[in-house]
Amino acid sequence: MAESPALDPKSPYYIDPDYESNENLPMAILSKAEDNYFIWKSDFLLFLRSKNKTGFVDGTIQQPEPSSPLYHPWETCDARVKCWMRSSLSEELLIYVTFSEAAHKAWEYLRVLFVPSVDFKIYELRGRLAMLRQEDGGDDSVGGYFAKFMRAWAELSEYDPVPECKCGGCNCEGVKRGKEAREKEQRYGFLMGLKKELSFVRTRIMLMDPPPSLHQAFVLVDQAESLMKSTRYSLGNRSMITTILSEKQ
Numbered sequence: 001m002a003e004s005p006a007l008d009p010k011s012p013y014y015i016d017p018d019y020e021s022n023e024n025l026p027m028a029i030l031s032k033a034e035d036n037y038f039i040w041k042s043d044f045l046l047f048l049r050s051k052n053k054t055g056f057v058d059g060t061i062q063q064p065e066p067s068s069p070l071y072h073p074w075e076t077c078d079a080r081v082k083c084w085m086r087s088s089l090s091e092e093l094l095i096y097v098t099f100s101e102a103a104h105k106a107w108e109y110l111r112v113l114f115v116p117s118v119d120f121k122i123y124e125l126r127g128r129l130a131m132l133r134q135e136d137g138g139d140d141s142v143g144g145y146f147a148k149f150m151r152a153w154a155e156l157s158e159y160d161p162v163p164e165c166k167c168g169g170c171n172c173e174g175v176k177r178g179k180e181a182r183e184k185e186q187r188y189g190f191l192m193g194l195k196k197e198l199s200f201v202r203t204r205i206m207l208m209d210p211p212p213s214l215h216q217a218f219v220l221v222d223q224a225e226s227l228m229k230s231t232r233y234s235l236g237n238r239s240m241i242t243t244i245l246s247e248k249q
């Protein structure tokens with residue numbers, strides 16, 4: 001007789017004997033006030049992947065019939081996923097897990113609560129990105145701004161991904177061009193939000209041929225900002241920084 005999936009570490013029905021229901025999960029606590037659904041979801045999925053349990057939230061593992069030998073392992077695994085979910089939710093959200101018949105249902109309720117409409121979410125994120133400026137509160141360094149910028153873009157890419165090509169194996173370079181267009185949009189957006197004092201770096205970067213990648217552009221601006229901080233800002237330094245940037249081309 002084959003070994004029960006509950007004893008097989010490779011099976012999603014595996015019941016880990018070392019499980020602790022109150023373990024401190026390495027992830028953000030989801031709350032309405034924080035509006036951190038995207039971060040929480042990414043963290044939670046990563047955690048579930050490490051436990052081979054994503055099927056219990058994405059709907060690929062459905063509840064078996066009570067007569068099935070998988071029924072009890074499913075019940076145990078589903079309850080564990082719900083416990084993990086509970087320990088990463090703020091008080092006000094616990095009810096979504098408590099009264100859902102399966103982890104997958106709770107997952108859906110939370111998605112609908114935080115993202116009732118994908119189109120509206122895209123609209124909101126695009127609006128946020130268009131308004132995002134380096135000077136906006138908190139950490140106003142280029143690094144802090146870039147982190148906020150990339151976080152918003154990661155979320156937007158989830159709901160509004162670069163279109164897939166249907167040519168089969170992609171001989172038309174559609175995917176490649178789509179990714180290039182997306183990167184160009186991001187580069188423009190990033191440069192547009194920079195502080196006024198950095199506008200000369202922006203001009204240098206816009207003139208580069210071929211244009212740098214988004215990450216290269218960030219590195220160049222970051223270096224220019226460090227130089228400006230370490231030396232007293234003057235026209236002399238400004239031309240020195242411009243020379244350094246030119247050498248990077």
Ligand SMILES: [Zn+2]
Nearest residue numbers: 165167170172
């Ligand atoms: Zn193609």
